[in-house]
Amino acid sequence: MAFASLEFALFLILFLIAYWFVFNRNLRAQNIFLLISSYVFFAFWDWRFLSILVGSSAISYILGVFIDKTANEKRKNLFVFLGILQGLGMLLFFKYYNFFADSLVELCKLFSVRLSVVELNLILPLGISFYTFRAISYLIDVKNELIAPAKNWIDYFAYLSFFPTLSAGPIDRARTFLPQLENKRVYNSSEFYNGLRQILWGLFKKIVIADNCALITSNILDNYQIMPGSALLIGAFLYTIQVYADFSGYSDMAIGIAKLLGFKVTRNFNYPFFAQNIAAFWQRWHISLTSWMTDYIYTPLSFIFRTYGKAGVILAIMINFVLVGLWHGANLTFVVFGFVQGCFFIPLILTGKLNNRKPVQQIKLLPSFNEFRGIVTTFLLVLIANIIFMANNISQAAGYYQHMFSRSLFSLPGFKNSGSVITMIVFCLVMLSMEWVKRDKEHPLYFSPTKSAYAIYGRLALVFVIAWAILLWGTFGNKTFIYTKF
């Protein structure tokens, strides 16, 4: 079920009623109900792959028990290794088999070796990139004694399959999530309504901004060879906002829904476009993934390379971001995208500005000149790299760049549907402005308690306007989020 669908709305309402009014008495019962509902949610997509989810849950749970029970360090590492092997194995197989097979064929061609491989028609199981990472983080954390293994298998299975975050994250760590499963959830009305408003905001970003931009950007990408550079630049701009609106919109909905259930899910986006350098950007973008990568890939690597100074750091960052890129999809474009992002870090590493912690600023209305310069530079870097992310293959990306950075960059874009394009640009700017004003809050519709009548009515009006915009401009009956393809 897609979040922005009637089926899901119905499912959620029924679920909430049962969750809070029927099963609230008993923690165990409520968790079991949560687990079953999550499996129902999954089954709606494709019940045949449920066995993989259950299987992975069972294997990693058992391994967790073994890791905890054994005192032998080598044994512990073996179990962790087996868990990673099983999880990554399944992930690599379903997601990357064809890509690896084709890449191998291409590689052999370079050496004039003819290799023929069997192409498999594989469907990507829902959420596999996400629950696999949850399971792996659990095993490693148990081994490093950062957390105790789950008290019972129901809690653990519910952690892996938690339906608000199953399809596309955020990737919660066991250390913050399991304790919430192991304790009673208490209904808090302000959190509940905050969650509702966060869902509304996420819905707005997803079906008003992201989906409408997608119609424009896919058309521009298809016809990039016959459009002027200025149109291609606008396309890249809209695409950059689109991916953000799509994914952060989805995350907002997931986090908001979790709030309705009384859960606190980790934040996934912290207004990345307000970052002043690329390192800050990645600390604000897809936070749950980058922090996972930092903890389990970058940190161990930078430790291993510690004797190589800055070169070691650069190598660790490159490997980290190539993997981040590759995580997004089985295409060479994602690998190149990751590589390019890694390259963006090199100036920061060389000048030692990698971990520059900027002092927390007062929330002013306007940025300072330096802040503004940093924001615009970072945004442009992100925009340019996103062209590789957007393209279907390397040659299309190269062609797009070629056509964009030509003399026609200074011609009028000449869109046939210029009205729609202008409307979307305005929506994007409105969204960014709202986020800028509320950038100290979790989301723009987060309201701290107030007694002011003006504020109360003003907020109500704002919520109504957003809801009305969704009904008026939202693309309903729609497709999946970009990120559920991962």
Place this chain on the structure above:
Amino acid sequence: MIEKLRTIFVSVLKHEEFEMTDSLSADQVNGWDSLTHMIIITDIEAAFGIKFKLKELNKLNNLGNLISLITEKTGQK
């Protein structure tokens, strides 16, 4: 020359409803469409023993231009 041209026009168009003035153009004449135009051009080429260049053809928008062009081409001969 004008008489020669007139004869050609009449034989192709099968009527005489036009004036041989400098400003005479194809759209003013009944039945002068793309087909008859092609035939008229080739008949003129045959009658005057000339061959028009493509660029020259595309610059012919009235009788005056046609006459100057033919004069030029036959003069060079």
Place this chain on the structure above:
Amino acid sequence: MNGYSIRKASIADIPFLVTVVVAAEKSGSDKLSYSTLFDLAEQQAKDFIAAMFEEEIDGCEFSVSSFLIVEYAGEPVAAFGGWIETLNEDELPSKMLKSNLISYTFGRAAMESLKSKAAFISELVSERESLTLQLEYLYVVDEHRGKGLSNRLIEALEQTAFLQYPSVTKAQVQVYGNNTNAINVYKKNGFQIKEKYKTDNAEVLNLLPYNEKYIMEKLFKN
């Protein structure tokens, strides 16, 4: 677009464009007008068509610059031509450019053959409205039919038209009355039949695919 990409045609595409013109002109029949009207063998007609493209005149159906090509795996698989009527270097109607190209390329003998047939063909020839997008010669290779390539081409041509002439308000296309496939494609893309031209002369069916031509039109709303 799954492996398909759209680009402008170039001189290197002329052999493919000849295929396109021939297939589109035949419109499902075996009658190639450039062959039948001028008493030429098909190969000769094809050579002449190529020669016309090589003249690199802009603004009509024999302009390389009018065509957009869909490529798949580096090979052209579909094409469609479009231009803004009378918005060419000499501000001539495209039929004038076309006639000049034909009389220049095909030669005297071919013109003589045309003479005897011209009369009844005229009834099927129509004016193209000035400053509108004129579309001509749609072709998709068999194996790639049903993939929405025609829709893509029409949309891309409309987009290019706006780039050339932002005030363009409509697109027009001419199609033989018996070409139901093409008519449906255009209908699906917002075209409606505007006018019909017919000739009752039976001879026509020996020379042309059909004795009736439709003008279909689409109005743009921004």
